[in-house]
Amino acid sequence: MAADGDRQASEVIIVGAGLAGLTAARKLHGEGVDVVVLEAQDRVGGRTYSKALSDGYVIDLGGQWVGPTQDRVIALADELNIERFTQFDTGRKSMSIGGEISTYKHTIPSLPIWSLVDLQWVIMKVDRLAKKVPLDRPFSAKKAREWDAMTVETWKQNNVRTAKARTAFDFAVRAIFAAEPNEVSFLHFLFYVRSGGGFMRLASIPEGAQQERFVGGAQQLSDVMADELGDRVRLEHPVRAIEQDDDGVTVRTDAATFRAARVIVAIPPTLCGRIDYTPELPARRDQLTQRMPMGSVIKCIAAYKRPFWRDAGYSGEMLADTGAIQLGFDDCSHDGSHAALVGFMLGENAREWTARPEDARRQAVLAEFARFFGSEALSPVEYAEKDWLAEPWSRGCYVGFMPPGVHTTIGDALRAPVGRIHWAGTETATQWNGYMDGAIESGERAAGEVAAGL
The missing domain is CATH 1.10.405.10 (Guanine Nucleotide Dissociation Inhibitor, domain 1)
Structure with a gap:
């Protein structure tokens, strides 16, 4: 990378080292374009976050599943030699309405x-x-x-x-x-x-968006791409300002200043609005960043000595309209050597629980698992969670969505470049919006826009 006075110069800057940003960087780098990726966190992966438990089992505390027609993410995983396995789905599923638990066998609950x-x-x-x-x-x-x-x-x-x-x-x-x-x-x-x-x-799980998982976690997709890009990926570089003029863009972080011909901003729309722009963004784009809130989720995983729910004939899938968690799945390893359940606090329930201590959440989650699968659920060997509402570099999960009135007034600003600034991120995808596959689509599109303008 060339130096330009006290600025570091490249052809294209990418803001965000999630799947969208890294896909764009990888595509452009493969075409001979000089890129730099600026990531606020001390890791890559964005809304995918894989973590090893004390026994080495890697769990996903962020994006996790893939399924049929998600061709981009599956092709990327195959190219990077990241193995997939089928989500466990054998046995009775459980549903609780008004505190009353029933079981069913198929995708649609028994009603x-x-x-x-x-x-x-x-x-x-x-x-x-x-x-x-x-x-x-x-x-x-x-x-x-x-x-x-x-x-x-x-x-x-x-x-x-x-x-x-x-x-x-x-x-x-x-x-x-x-x-x-x-x-x-x-x-x-x-x-x-x-x-x-x-x-x-x-x-659905079979033939649906939750059909498969990655052996070793979904964050590997980003880890491997980042390894390929080497020192072109800069961690702990939160972007504070983007200035554009007739000749290019200047991007300022806490650690350094960067100069390039164009920039791809590959972060959720609500985070785009936290960057200072010179000149200011057009009103429609600025309003869009203010009116696409993130989902609210706390993802909770309990690891056990054995998959006791399987032994009792349950699939581990659960739905509930009351209690700490509204959704749960079997989260065991591909070879069955590690047993775990995963539960989700969602929407308003997540916003209520984020204000409570982690230990209180832990107790409530385990109590819910026990209500569905028996008292053995109260004694995990390890518990882990990710409160995405408390994550400053996402401000929620899974995805930014549009409330009423946004699409038909300012929705056309979602993907439209602003001068030398281009937008990526799963929220901008047309296929599998909100999913890993959509993030990859968006990165490919933004890279194509930039390449055409260089």
């Missing part, structure tokens, strides 16, 4: 017949409406303004007739967005459903 018919009709209707939303321009759908004027909750109240079908629908919305149905635009919901290939694909 009274009219509630089941109601829910299946709703799923078909959602998929039918979602097909009417253009993935590249959701705001151009024929009924975009009507759908963007309401929340998912409003649509649910008007279309889902039975109480238990409404509860099951709420389960899915919280699991997919880590947000409440009354927070998400119905137009954004339809876009997201189509982006992921349909309601059931988003919600």
Whole structure:
């Protein structure tokens, strides 16, 4: 990298060393472009975060699963020789409504017949409406303004007739967005459903978004790409300011100043708004960064001596409308040598629990596992969690979403470059928005834009 006075010069600067930023950097570097990646944290990976427990078993406290049609992330994993394995899904699944636990065998919970018919009709209707939303321009759908004027909750109240079908629908919305149905635009919901290939694909394990995991954790994808880029990746370099002029961009961090022809900002929209820009961002883009909140999630993992729930005939999958966690899965290793359960605090529940001590969360999570799978769940060999709301470099997880009124007023600013500034991140993806696959798509797109402008 060349020096320019007290500035470090390259052709392209990438802000953020998650999957989007590293994909963009890798693509450009492979085309002979001089790049530097500036990452605020002391690690790469962004919203993927793999951590080794004391016995060496690597767990995922961030993004974890992949599935069919997520072609980009699967191709990248194959290229990097990162092995995948099938998410355990054998046995009875558990659901708690109003504190009453029931079990079921298939993807859709067991419900009274009219509630089941109601829910299946709703799923078909959602998929039918979602097909009417253009993935590249959701705001151009024929009924975009009507759908963007309401929340998912409003649509649910008007279309889902039975109480238990409404509860099951709420389960899915919280699991997919880590947000409440009354927070998400119905137009954004339809876009997201189509982006992921349909309601059931988003919600399912077999043939769905939760079908497979990575041996050794999902963060490896970023770790290996960063290793390839070497000292072009700068950790603990939070970007504070971006200045652009007719000749290029100047990017300022706490540690150094960098100069380049163009910059790709590959972080969530809400974090984009925390950077100082000269000249200031156009009003529409600036407003967008203020109006795309992150989901709210605390991910909790308990490791055990053995998978006692499997022995009792349970799959480990659980849903609940009350209690500390709303969603859970078996989280054992690929070879069964390490046993674990993972649970999620989601939406408003996560916002309540983030204010409480970690030990209180731990006790509550273990009590929920015990309620579903027996008292042995109270005695893990280790417990780990990640409160994504407390993470300053994401401010939530899984993904930034659009409340009502955003798509149809300023949604066109989401991907549009601002001079020499280009935008990446899974929120900008058209396919598998919100997922690792979407992050990779966004990095490829932004790299293509930049390459065309050099």
